[in-house]
Amino acid sequence: MSEKSEQQRLSVFKTYKLYVGGKFPRSESGRVYEVSDSKGKWLANAPLSSRKDARDAVVAARKAFGGWSGATAYNRGQVLYRVAEMLEGRRDQFTREVADAEGLSKSKAAAVVDATIDRWVWYAGWTDKIAQVVGGGNPVAGPFFNLSSPEPTGVVAVLAPQESSFLGLVSVLAPVIATGNTAIVVASENAPLPALSLAEVLATSDLPGGVVNVLSGRTAEIAAPLAAHQDVNAIDLAGADEVLAKELEIAAADNLKRVLRPQPVDYAETPGIDRMTAFLETKTVWHPTGSLGASGSSY
Amino acid sequence: MSSVFEYAPAPESRAIADIAPSYGLFIDGEFVEAADGKVFKTVSPSTEEVLSEIAQAGSEDVDRAVKAARRAFEKWSALPGAERAKYLFRIARIIQERSRELAVLETLDNGKPIKETRDADLPLVAAHFFYYAGWADKLDHAGYGANPRPLGVAGQVIPWNFPLLMLAWKIAPALATGNTVVLKPAETTPLSALFFADICRQAGLPKGVVNILPGYGDAGAALIAHPDVNKVAFTGSTAVGKEIARTVAGTKKKVTLELGGKGANIVFDDAPIDQAVEGIVNGIFFNQGQVCCAGSRLLVQESIQEELLESLKRRLSTLRLGDPLDKNTDIGAINSEEQLTRITSLVEQGEAEGAERWSPACELPESGYWFAPTLFTNVTQAHRIARDEIFGPVLSVLTFRTPDEAVAKANNTPYGLSAGIWTEKGSRILAVANKLRAGVVWSNTFNKFDPTSPFGGYKESGFGREGGRHGLEAYLDV
Numbered sequence: 195m196s197e198k199s200e201q202q203r204l205s206v207f208k209t210y211k212l213y214v215g216g217k218f219p220r221s222e223s224g225r226v227y228e229v230s231d232s233k234g235k236w237l238a239n240a241p242l243s244s245r246k247d248a249r250d251a252v253v254a255a256r257k258a259f260g261g262w263s264g265a266t267a268y269n270r271g272q273v274l275y276r277v278a279e280m281l282e283g284r285r286d287q288f289t290r291e292v293a294d295a296e297g298l299s300k301s302k303a304a305a306v307v308d309a310t311i312d313r314w315v316w317y318a319g320w321t322d323k324i325a326q327v328v329g330g331g332n333p334v335a336g337p338f339f340n341l342s343s344p345e346p347t348g349v350v351a352v353l354a355p356q357e358s359s360f361l362g363l364v365s366v367l368a369p370v371i372a373t374g375n376t377a378i379v380v381a382s383e384n385a386p387l388p389a390l391s392l393a394e395v396l397a398t399s400d401l402p403g404g405v406v407n408v409l410s411g412r413t414a415e416i417a418a419p420l421a422a423h424q425d426v427n428a429i430d431l432a433g434a435d436e437v438l439a440k441e442l443e444i445a446a447a448d449n450l451k452r453v454l455r456p457q458p459v460d461y462a463e464t465p466g467i468d469r470m471t472a473f474l475e476t477k478t479v480w481h482p483t484g485s486l487g488a489s490g491s492s493y
Numbered sequence: 494m495s496s497v498f499e500y501a502p503a504p505e506s507r508a509i510a511d512i513a514p515s516y517g518l519f520i521d522g523e524f525v526e527a528a529d530g531k532v533f534k535t536v537s538p539s540t541e542e543v544l545s546e547i548a549q550a551g552s553e554d555v556d557r558a559v560k561a562a563r564r565a566f567e568k569w570s571a572l573p574g575a576e577r578a579k580y581l582f583r584i585a586r587i588i589q590e591r592s593r594e595l596a597v598l599e600t601l602d603n604g605k606p607i608k609e610t611r612d613a614d615l616p617l618v619a620a621h622f623f624y625y626a627g628w629a630d631k632l633d634h635a636g637y638g639a640n641p642r643p644l645g646v647a648g649q650v651i652p653w654n655f656p657l658l659m660l661a662w663k664i665a666p667a668l669a670t671g672n673t674v675v676l677k678p679a680e681t682t683p684l685s686a687l688f689f690a691d692i693c694r695q696a697g698l699p700k701g702v703v704n705i706l707p708g709y710g711d712a713g714a715a716l717i718a719h720p721d722v723n724k725v726a727f728t729g730s731t732a733v734g735k736e737i738a739r740t741v742a743g744t745k746k747k748v749t750l751e752l753g754g755k756g757a758n759i760v761f762d763d764a765p766i767d768q769a770v771e772g773i774v775n776g777i778f779f780n781q782g783q784v785c786c787a788g789s790r791l792l793v794q795e796s797i798q799e800e801l802l803e804s805l806k807r808r809l810s811t812l813r814l815g816d817p818l819d820k821n822t823d824i825g826a827i828n829s830e831e832q833l834t835r836i837t838s839l840v841e842q843g844e845a846e847g848a849e850r851w852s853p854a855c856e857l858p859e860s861g862y863w864f865a866p867t868l869f870t871n872v873t874q875a876h877r878i879a880r881d882e883i884f885g886p887v888l889s890v891l892t893f894r895t896p897d898e899a900v901a902k903a904n905n906t907p908y909g910l911s912a913g914i915w916t917e918k919g920s921r922i923l924a925v926a927n928k929l930r931a932g933v934v935w936s937n938t939f940n941k942f943d944p945t946s947p948f949g950g951y952k953e954s955g956f957g958r959e960g961g962r963h964g965l966e967a968y969l970d971v
Contacts, residue, residue, distance in 0.1 A: 334946050
C-alpha cells in the first residue's frame with residue numbers, strides 16, 4: 195500500500211460544456227478549442243460554438259422570456275440572491291479559475307471573486323426597485339390616470355468583456371436578467387472557463403432554464419448571427435472591438451435592436467443603473483378617471 | 494349623409510396667416526438662400542395651390558448650419574438653466590399668442606382640419622415648451638445624477654403629419670438640456686417651422702441655437718451623417734429609421750427613433766359601444782389616419798362584431814370630409830399626392846387579397862388629395878392591410894374570441910408603438926395592458942397626448958421616449 199500512497203493522485207478533469215435552455219450540450223458543431231492560462235499552459239478544451247448553437251440559444255431565451263418577465267420582481271430578486279449564495283459556496287473554485295484565466299495571484303483573484311459575488315447581491319436588490327426609480331405617474335393635463343412602467347425589452351445578446359472574465363461577465367449579465375430580460379451570453383473568447391462554470395451555478399439556483407444561455411467560442415463568429423437574428427431584441431457589445439462593434443451595430447439595425455455600444459468601464463466601481471435602463475422599454479397606460487364635473491358628482 | 498343635419502360652411506379666415514412668396518433657410522439667426530440656390534414649392538394639399546417657394550437645403554447648407562449650432566453651443570450650454578428656461582417660457586407664450594395664425598398656417602400647408610390644428614396641435618405645442626422650460630433649471634433632479642451635461646449639436650429630422658408638434662417635441666427638450674439644434678422639416682410641410690424661426694427671433698433666442706433647414710431626404714441624410722452632430726433624433730418611417738441606425742453605427746452619436754406602428758384597438762364584448770366607436774374613429778381617422786400610433790387594426794370580440802360594425806358604419810356616415818379650413822370638417826386632405834398614391838395602392842391590394850371594402854357615401858372635392866374614410870372587413874392577419882402601416886384613413890377589422898387570442902393578434906407585428914383596450918372590466922384592462930408589447934396603451938380612450946407623458950415604441954417602432962422626464966435622457970450625456 196505504501197507504494198500507492200507515494201503516487202500523486204491523478205485529478206479529474208472537467209469537460210466544459212455550453213449552457214442552453216437549462217441543459218449542458220456540447221457544441222452542435224462538435225468543435226472545441228484550447229483554453230490556456232496566462233502562461234500558455236493548457237487548461238481545458240472549451241466548446242467552439244457554431245451559429246446553430248447561437249440560434250438554439252435564441253429559441254431557448256425566447257421560450258423562457260414569458261415566464262421570467264412575468265415573474266414578480268420579488269421572485270426575481272430571490273432567485274438572483276440564490277445565485278449569490280451558490281457562488282459563495284464555490285468561491286475557491288472560481289478563485290482558481292479567475293487566477294488561471296487572468297493571470298492573477300490567488301489573493302487578487304479572491305478579491306475579484308468577492309467583488310463579483312457582491313455585484314450579484316447588488317443586482318438582486320434592484321429587481322423590485324428599478325420600476326419605482328424609472329417609472330411613475332405622469333401629471334397629465336386632463337382627467338386621466340397615466341402611469342409609466344419599465345418593462346424588459348426581450349431577448350438580449352450579451353458579448354461579455356474580453357479582459358474581465360468573471361467580474362466583467364457578471365457586471366454585464368446581471369443587469370440584463372435582473373430587469374426581466376433573458377440573455378444569450380458569449381463568454382470571453384480567451385478566458386471562457388469562469389463563464390462556463392457560472393452556468394453550473396445558474397443551473398442550481400432556481401433560475402428557470404433558458405433565462406441565461408452561455409456560449410463559448412469565437413466572439414465574432416457567434417455574435418454575427420445573434421446581431422442579425424430577427425428574434426433578438428437587443429445586444430450589448432461590451433466584448434466587441436471597434437471594428438466588430440460597428441459591423442454588429444449595422445446588422446442590428448435590421449430589426450432595430452437596442453444596442454449598447456462598447457465603452458470604457460471600470461468594473462470594480464459600483465455601477466449606475468445605465469446597464470439596466472439600456473434594456474428596458476417604457477410602457478405608458480392611460481385611462482379616464484371620471485373626474486368630478488361642475489355639479490360635484492359625475493361618477 | 495345630407496338629410497338630417499345640413500351644415501352651413503363655417504370657414505376660418507386664412508387672412509391671419511401672412512405667407513410670403515418665398516422663404517430662405519434659417520441659419521445662425523438669419524434667413525439665407527441655399528448655397529446652390531435651389532428652391533422648391535410647397536402646396537396646399539386641399540387645393541394644390543402653391544403657397545410659397547422655399548430654399549432647399551443641400552449638404553453645404555447642412556455644414557453651415559451645424560457650424561453655427563456648434564458655435565452657439567458653448568454659450569448656450571453654459572447659460573444657467575434658469576436663463577434657458579426663460580427663453581423657453583418666452584417661446585411658449587409667443588406660440589400661445591400666435592396660435593390662431595399658426596393653426597391656419599398648419600392647416601393650409603398640411604391639409605388637416607382646422608379643428609385639429611386649433612384644438613389639438615397648437616395647445617400641445619405650447620404645452621411642450623412650457624413643460625420643458627420648467628426642466629431647464631431642475632436637471633439635477635431629473636434622475637440622471639448631479640449636473641447632467643448636454644450632448645452638443647442635435648440633428649433632428651421630423652415628418653409632415655404633425656409639423657409643428659413634432660418640432661416642439663424635438664426642440665423643447667433639446668434646448669432645455671442645453672443642446673443646440675439643426676432641424677429639417679419635411680419637404681411637404683416646411684412653413685410652420687419657418688414661422689417658428691421667426692418666433693425664435695421674437696423671443697430673442699441667441700443666434701445659431703436653433704437652425705431650420707427645409708429640404709428633402711438628402712438634406713436629412715447629410716445632417717444625420719454630419720461628423721459634428723452629436724445627437725440624432727428622427728421621427729418617420731421604419732425603413733428610414735433602419736437606414737439611420739446603420740448610418741450612426743460605430744459612431745458616438747446618441748440616437749432616438751420614433752417610427753411606424755400598426756396599432757391594435759381591442760374591443761371586448763363588455764365595452765361601452767358608443768364610447769368605443771368614438772375611440773375607434775378618433776384612433777384611425779384623426780389626421781386622416783396619418784398618425785404613427787393610429788389604431789389601424791380593430792380587433793373586435795366576435796360576439797359583438799355585428800353590433801359594433803353597425804354603429805361604426807353609422808358613425809362614419811356622419812363624418813364630414815372637405816375644406817380643412819371649415820370648422821365643421823372632420824376629415825381633411827391627404828398630405829401629398831405621393832402619400833395618396835401609397836394609400837390607394839395598399840387599399841387596392843387589400844381588395845385584391847379578398848378583404849371587403851366599405852366607405853360611407855362621400856363626395857370628394859375635385860382638386861387636392863383626398864381619400865374617403867375606409868373600412869375593411871374579412872381581414873386576416875396575413876393580409877397586407879393588416880401588416881403594413883398604411884398611414885391613411887383605412888381601418889382593418891379583425892375578430893377574436895378570447896383575451897389571449899386578442900393579445901396574440903395584437904402583438905403579431907414587428908411594430909410596438911400603441912394599442913387600445915375597450916372593456917368595463919378593470920382587471921381585464923390591467924391584465925391585457927400588461928401583456929401588450931407597445932409603448933403606449935390607451936384604455937377606454939385613444940390618441941391622448943401630453944408633454945408630461947412619455948411616448949415611444951417597442952420593437953421596430955424605434956428607440957427612446959419623447960415627453961416627460963424620460964424625454965430628457967435623449968439629450969443628456971448619461
